[in-house]
Amino acid sequence: MAVLVTGGAGYIGSHMVLALHDAGEEAVVLDDLSTGFPWAVPDDVPLVEGDIADAALVAKIIAEYDVTAVAHFAARIVVPESVADPLGYYLANTVKSRALIEAVVTAGIRDFVFSSTAAVYGNTTVSPVPEDAPLAPVSPYGRSKLMTEWMLADAAQAHGLRYVVLRYFNVAGADPAGRSGQSTPHATHLIKVACQAALGLRPGLDVFGTDYPTPDGSCVRDYIQVTDLAEAHLAALAHLRGGGASGIYNCGYGRGYSVLEVAEAVKRISGxxxxxxxxxxxxxxxxxxxxxxxxxxADLGWVPTRADLDGIVMQALAWERELLAREGA
Structure with missing residues (x-):
């Protein structure tokens, strides 16, 4: 029995594969490698290069590896890019997810964990924001993810699919053992960008907006360490396998930091x-x-253990140095 991890060669997906691997679980990765890296997948985990919308390929993987659950990470994730290319985002994140869900339902798979986003809440004025807050995404990225949430709910009602939707807040950091991290060179994740600036890989850090209604005028975000997030997925799988009901859950720490606070943390730790x-x-x-x-x-018993901004920054810096060493090898 195996867990199919779509996008498992990417940033968050690769950490899920590591978490499954460390837990003694079988995994198989499906990734088109548009932003993922083959070396991010352990050598003894099968990696299939292909499209999640290829129903025949998905069916073949499910049969060949005896797949019993799916963790779906494959997506495009850059908010400003989604504003510029909305149709591309609806194709990658919604249309292709619909094809994947159909293939999974056809194969009789019952357990599905979906990588969603806090962007579904839009410009919420509630803080902290609960799962039942109004959903008003302001970007095509957020809307593309919300539509997939709706499709899962409808498929569950019609076909008996059981699912957990995990709405991520801002994912950051790297595997504490140094096996994976945010590896896309031009990623827009704030902590990665700040670490690249500290290492001279960028000319500096741009702070987009200093007139927001926040303590220092810059945006405030809840940063969640990526291995903690992967362990939330393991908890979601355990919940479904134990007969737990479908559900939607926020993944964060309940504590926010501003862009300027993050920049100061990276400056302090990097020197x-x-x-x-x-x-x-x-x-x-x-x-x-x-x-x-x-x-x-309460529902999944998830207890994060890495909720420390300085630790997250240290991991991100260490991973950027590892990437530099790989390039120089």
Missing amino acids: VDFPVRLAPRRAGDPASIVADVRRIR
């Missing part, structure tokens, strides 16, 4: 006073979004 440039707001960015995490802790 580098890199340039910070103030820039206009970006389309689609809410001012502040922090998770209410009571539901996931």
